[in-house]
Structure formats: structure tokens, C-alpha cells
Amino acid sequence: MIEFLTIPGVILIVGAFLLPFLPEKMRSSVFLLFPLASLYVVFTTADGYSFSMDFLSYQLQVMEVDRLSRVFGIIFSITAFVAGVYAHHIKDLGQQISALVYAGGALGVTFAGDLLTLIIFWELMAVSSVWLIWARRTKESDGAGMRYLIYHALGGGILLSGIIWHYADTGSLAVESISQNYTISNVLMLIGVCINAAVIPLHTWLADAYPKATITGAVFMSAFTTKSAVYVLIRVFPGWELLTWFGAAMAIYGVVYAVICKDIREILAYHIISQVGFMVCGIGIGTEMALNGATAHAYSHILYKSLLFMGTGAVLYATGTSKLVNLGGLFKKMPYTFGLYMVGALSISGIPLFNGFISKSMTISAAGYAHNETAQLMLLLASVGTFLSVGLKLPWFTWFDREENDIEVKKLPVNMYIAMSIAAFACIFYGLFPNTLYAYLPFESDYHPFTIYHFVETLQISAMTLAGFWLLKKKLAGELIIALDVDWFFRKAAPTTRLVLVTWVDNFYDRVEDGILSITGFLTEKFKNPMLWLNPFTDRRNKSDGYSPAMDVAMSFIMLTFIVISILYFL
Amino acid sequence: MNKIVWSIVGITLLITLGLEFTFLSDYDSHWWNSIPAFYALYGFLCCVAIIYFGKFLAKNIVNRDIHYYD
Numbered sequence: 001m002i003e004f005l006t007i008p009g010v011i012l013i014v015g016a017f018l019l020p021f022l023p024e025k026m027r028s029s030v031f032l033l034f035p036l037a038s039l040y041v042v043f044t045t046a047d048g049y050s051f052s053m054d055f056l057s058y059q060l061q062v063m064e065v066d067r068l069s070r071v072f073g074i075i076f077s078i079t080a081f082v083a084g085v086y087a088h089h090i091k092d093l094g095q096q097i098s099a100l101v102y103a104g105g106a107l108g109v110t111f112a113g114d115l116l117t118l119i120i121f122w123e124l125m126a127v128s129s130v131w132l133i134w135a136r137r138t139k140e141s142d143g144a145g146m147r148y149l150i151y152h153a154l155g156g157g158i159l160l161s162g163i164i165w166h167y168a169d170t171g172s173l174a175v176e177s178i179s180q181n182y183t184i185s186n187v188l189m190l191i192g193v194c195i196n197a198a199v200i201p202l203h204t205w206l207a208d209a210y211p212k213a214t215i216t217g218a219v220f221m222s223a224f225t226t227k228s229a230v231y232v233l234i235r236v237f238p239g240w241e242l243l244t245w246f247g248a249a250m251a252i253y254g255v256v257y258a259v260i261c262k263d264i265r266e267i268l269a270y271h272i273i274s275q276v277g278f279m280v281c282g283i284g285i286g287t288e289m290a291l292n293g294a295t296a297h298a299y300s301h302i303l304y305k306s307l308l309f310m311g312t313g314a315v316l317y318a319t320g321t322s323k324l325v326n327l328g329g330l331f332k333k334m335p336y337t338f339g340l341y342m343v344g345a346l347s348i349s350g351i352p353l354f355n356g357f358i359s360k361s362m363t364i365s366a367a368g369y370a371h372n373e374t375a376q377l378m379l380l381l382a383s384v385g386t387f388l389s390v391g392l393k394l395p396w397f398t399w400f401d402r403e404e405n406d407i408e409v410k411k412l413p414v415n416m417y418i419a420m421s422i423a424a425f426a427c428i429f430y431g432l433f434p435n436t437l438y439a440y441l442p443f444e445s446d447y448h449p450f451t452i453y454h455f456v457e458t459l460q461i462s463a464m465t466l467a468g469f470w471l472l473k474k475k476l477a478g479e480l481i482i483a484l485d486v487d488w489f490f491r492k493a494a495p496t497t498r499l500v501l502v503t504w505v506d507n508f509y510d511r512v513e514d515g516i517l518s519i520t521g522f523l524t525e526k527f528k529n530p531m532l533w534l535n536p537f538t539d540r541r542n543k544s545d546g547y548s549p550a551m552d553v554a555m556s557f558i559m560l561t562f563i564v565i566s567i568l569y570f571l
Numbered sequence: 572m573n574k575i576v577w578s579i580v581g582i583t584l585l586i587t588l589g590l591e592f593t594f595l596s597d598y599d600s601h602w603w604n605s606i607p608a609f610y611a612l613y614g615f616l617c618c619v620a621i622i623y624f625g626k627f628l629a630k631n632i633v634n635r636d637i638h639y640y641d
Contacts, residue, residue: 255621256621256628259622260625260628260629260633260634368600373601373602377613380613381617381621384613384614384617384621385617385621388621388622400572452594453595455587455590456587456590456591456610457610459583459586459587460584460587460588460591460610460614461610461611461614461617462583462614463579463584463587463611463614464580464584464611464612464614464615464618465615465617465618466576466579467577467580467615467618468614468615468618468619468622470573470576470577470580472618472619472622476622479634480637481629481634481635481637482634482636482637482639482640483629483633483634483635484632484633484634484635484639485633491640
């Protein structure tokens with residue numbers, strides 16, 4: 001039992017149960033202890049450790065540790081801690097609990113040794129994270145949360161059916177790599193995982209929901225759902241060629257939308273899709289270097305993306321808006337936030353000496369070494385878009401551009417600065433000392449990011465992207481628009497679908513119910529006294545339970561006799 | 572701002588092109604390595620292409636009024 005409680009995912013979920021019993025003032029601080037405890041467990045548990053439990057007739061491997069799960073476990077625990085610091089000023093118990101369960105779910109998935117444990121934590125992530133959207137308590141977040149939940153319920157269902165089918169076929173529930181073979185069970189599992197990884201065209205829940213989540217909730221969300229799916233892809237589907245092209249395509253798709261969008265958190269949300277594309281592409285390539293690249297990129301990405309979400313969240317907190325059209329000229333009012341945001345922005349753009357460089361260049365080089373030059377050029381195109389949208393467009397139109405903007409700025413809580421500083425420090429630290437990360441990667445790595453070739457490649461691309469942006473920046477200015485995505489099809493189809501599948505069905509049942517009730521009423525009425533219509537020559541209205549007093553007495557006497565005889569008989 | 576931006580672009584290009592022509596002159600692992608300043612050209616063309624493509628897409632297909640779904 002004690003061993004069960006030391007599973008990282010369980011630690012956080014137990015924390016969520018304890019939190020309500022603590023005084024309100026202590027909750028935010030105690031919150032931070034659980035990710036730290038989980039980080040401690042992750043660091044101190046040896047490779048190859050496994051813990052199993054009996055459940056029904058199955059033996060579940062509830063926790064299994066190896067190099068791959070450890071590196072994800074480390075970064076998930078760190079992010080839960082950093083995001084907890086960022087949310088330290090929040091007094092909303094609901095958000096704190098759902099954030100802990102959500103992070104616990106992601107950690108549970110990471111260390112799950114069998115598919116049944118995995119799907120339980122997987123579903124737990126979906127149902128807990130949706131509260132971080134609903135906690136915003138606006139009309140938009142209500143709708144987006146519901147769409148998010150439906151999407152994930154569908155994804156979880158598809159994954160579960162794949163798992164059941166897989167078990168029926170192979171008799172094994174182990175979480176292990178499956179060789180590329182498009183059987184129904186494999187495809188179902190792949191689709192289920194791809195929904196969580198936001199692989200296009202199954203990505204719209206992300207771009208829809210994340211910008212509408214709470215300021216602090218979005219920081220948690222940016223880290224866990226997609227990256228735990230990336231983990232499962234690395235674990236189960238390495239080298240599935242289709243993923244290479246879907247990954248490269250989503251890397252570009254994400255940045256094109258990030259260029260189009262006019263809401264700072266929506267830009268970042270679309271940009272997660274692009275970044276996950278790099279990882280998915282690496283997983284599709286499937287060489288040791290590419291899988292290392294995907295893992296390293298997931299690690300780096302979680303750090304700088306949470307930093308970026310914290311930076312934009314700080315802008316939203318201070319100004320009350322996240323629309324580019326209302327922002328601009330904030331540099332003098334929020335210089336520190338700008339500085340910290342730019343650390344994240346330069347990291348994500350893969351500028352040397354920041355942590356994006358050490359992982360992105362690894363993934364792109366892996367494509368090159370695998371002689372997949374088309375994929376390599378597609379990823380380079382996506383990195384141009386990354387720098388353009390997140391590194392230039394977003395900060396320019398938020399902190400500069402309209403100097404005359406007299407928008408009022410609220411003071412930020414200190415804990416927000418602390419959280420952003422921790423993340424920014426980590427981004428720079430890993431950028432300067434890449435081996436501290438490479439040492440934890442699943443495969444031995446002799447990759448060296450700091451070569452002249454990589455410097456020349458990255459800096460030339462970035463410098464000319466800056467030139468291109470500077471010449472054409474007017475074309476990217478903020479407007480009040482929304483950009484349609486493929487969710488248009490089902491959002492537009494929703495009224496008709498509701499009419500056909502809900503309203504019409506409802507109406508049908510209503511009619512049937514009415515019909516049955518009226519038939520019942522008719523029959524009851526008629527059979528209350530059938531003599532009325534069986535014998536048309538009488539007009540006596542008999543009451544069905546009304547007898548003459550003599551009849552009553554006779555019947556009571558018979559009844560009494562019956563009771564007395566039966567009592568005598570049994571005695 | 573204008574001056575800062577152009578000097579960042581200029582200095583970076585100067586250094587990286589210098590490195591490319593001295594240290595990487597015989598580097599050859601992809602077909603594009605024989606094209607001088609390929610990455611600078613690629614970066615600029617991609618940037619312009621994404622902006623115009625995004626703009627085209629926005630104008631003709633995806634942009635809608637903010638209350639479109641309400």
C-alpha cells in the first residue's frame with residue numbers, strides 16, 4: 001500500500017484529496033509539495049523498477065520506470081511545480097484540485113506499465129483538465145470546455161476500444177512498441193493517441209479551448225495533454241512512417257495559423273500544434289537520434305511553452321485583454337514580463353544558447369541523417385514561421401508598435417515573476433549546458449549542437465526572417481477577427497445534428513409517450529365499468545369498488561374464516 | 572528601432588556568411604550546401620511566403636467576424 005502511494009501520479013492525486021481539508025491560506029503552498037515529492041520519487045527510483053497490483057483478473061503494472069519514462073516524469077513534475085508557483089495567488093480550490101489531478105494523470109500515463117492503467121490516467125486527465133477551462137466562467141469557456149470534453153471522450157473511447165481489440169488479438173496489455181502494421185486495433189489506438197497529440201485534422205480542441213482556459217490553467221494545459229500523448233507515441237509507435245508526414249504537415253499548419261491569429265494566447269495554442277509536429281515527425285523517422293530529438297524537444301518545449309503562456313497570461317492578467325488589436329506599447333509598463341517572455345520566444349525559435357536550439361536542431365538533423373530532406377526542409381520552414389509568429393509578431397504588437405496606447409496595467413503578483421524566472425533560468429541553463437539534458441535521454445547520444453554549421457544555419461534563417469518581418473510587418477497587425485478551422489464543419493453541423501439526433505428523437509419519444517398515455521387513459525376509462533358498453537340497455541353507473549353492505553359483511557366473514565383456518569392449520 | 576533591427580540583421584549575416592565561406596566551404600551533406608547563402612535565402616523566402624500565404628488564406632477563406640459562431 002505504501003508502495004502504491006509512492007507512484008508519482010498517485011502522489012499528486014492524493015494531494016488533490018488532501019487539499020480541501022487544509023486552511024485556505026496554506027493550500028497554495030502545500031500544493032507545491034506534491035510535485036516536489038513526485039520529483040524526488042522520479043529521481044530516486046532505479047531504472048527497471050516495476051510495481052504490480054491485482055485488479056479483477058488482471059495483473060496491472062501500475063508503475064514501470066525506464067529512461068524514457070523518467071525524463072518525462074522529471075519535466076512533468078518540474079512544470080507542475082513551476083505552474084503551481086505561478087498560480088500561488090489563486091484562491092480557487094476547484095482549480096487547484098483539478099490542476100493536481102490533471103498533472104497526476106499525466107504522470108500516471110508516463111509511468112503506466114500496462115494499457116489499462118494508462119487509459120485510466122488518460123481519462124482522468126481529460127475530465128480534470130476541462131475544469132481549468134470552465135473555471136474561467138465565461139460563456140465562451142463554457143462552450144469551448146464542452147467541445148473539449150466531447151472531443152476527449154471520443155478520443156478516450158477510440159483508444160479504449162483499440163486497447164480492448166489489441167488485448168483480444170495479442171493477449172497482452174503491456175505498453176510496448178508495436179511494429180508498423182495498420183490493423184484495426186493499432187489504427188484505433190493510434191487515432192486515440194493522435195487526438196490528444198493534436199495531430200491535424202484532429203487538433204481543433206486545442207486551439208479552441210486553450211485560449212479560453214484560465215490564465216493559470218492554460219500554463220498547466222500547455223504542458224501535459226499533448227506531451228503525454230507524445231510520450232505514448234514514442235513508446236508505442238516509433239518509426240511509423242505516416243507520422244513523419246503528419247508531423248511535418250502539422251508543424252507548418254500550426255505556424256500558418258499562428259501568423260493569421262490575432263489573440264496572443266491563440267497564437268501560442270496554434271503554436272503548440274506546430275511544435276508537437278516536430279516531435280511527431282521525429283517519432284515517424286524513428287531512428288535513435290530522432291527519438292532522442294523528439295524526447296529532448298518535448299522536454300525543452302514544456303519549459304519554454306509554459307514560460308510563454310505565463311508571459312501572455314501576465315499580459316492578460318495586467319491588461320484584461322489578450323487581443324492584439326487592444327494591445328501594444330506595453331514595453332515601458334511591463335519591461336520584465338517582456339524580457340522573460342523573450343527568453344521563451346528566443347528558445348522556441350531555436351536561437352543558439354537557448355534550450356530550443358539544443359533540441360530542435362537535433363530533431364531537424366535527425367531528419368537529415370535519415371536522408372529525409374523533404375521533411376528537413378519542411379521543419380526548417382516551420383521554424384521560420386515559429387520565429388515570425390511567436391518571436392516577432394506577438395512581442396512586437398504587444399510590447400511595441402502603438403506607443404500611444406494608454407491601456408491600464410494592473411500590478412502582477414510577485415509569484416508570477418518568480419515562476420517565470422525559474423522557467424527562464426531553466427531555458428538558458430539547458431541552452432548553455434545541453435549535456436545536462438542529453439544525459440537523461442532514452443538512448444546514448446553523441447550529438448553536438450554547438451557546431452559552426454548549426455550556428456550558420458540557424459542564425460542566417462533567423463536574421464532573414466527578422467528582415468522579412470520588418471519589411472512586411474504591417475500585414476500582420478491586429479484585427480478583430482476569428483480564424484475558422486476545420487472545427488467549422490462540426491460546429492456548423494451542430495444545429496442540424498442536434499435537430500436530427502436530439503430534437504427529432506425527443507419529439508418522436510414525446511409523441512409515442514403521449515400516444516401511449518392517451519391509449520392507457522382510454523382503456524382505463526372504458527374498463528372501469530365494462531357493463532356500461534357491454535350492456536347498452538342499462539345506465540347504472542357502478543362503482544368498481546362499491547358493494548352493498550350485505551355483500552361487504554359476507555366477504556369479511558369468508559376472509560375471517562380463511563385466516564382462522566390457516567392459523568389453526570399452521571399451529 | 573529601424574536602425575537596431577537592420578544592424579542586427581547586417582551583423583548576423585556578415586558573421587555567418589563569413590563563417591560559411593571560410594569554415595564550411597567544402598561542407599557537403601545535402602544538395603543545397605552547394606548554393607551560397609542558402610539558409611539566408613531560404614529563411615527570407617519562407618518568411619515572405621508564410622506572410623503572403625497566411626494573408627491570402629485569412630482574406631479568402633478563414634477570417635470571419637468575431638461573433639461568427641454566436
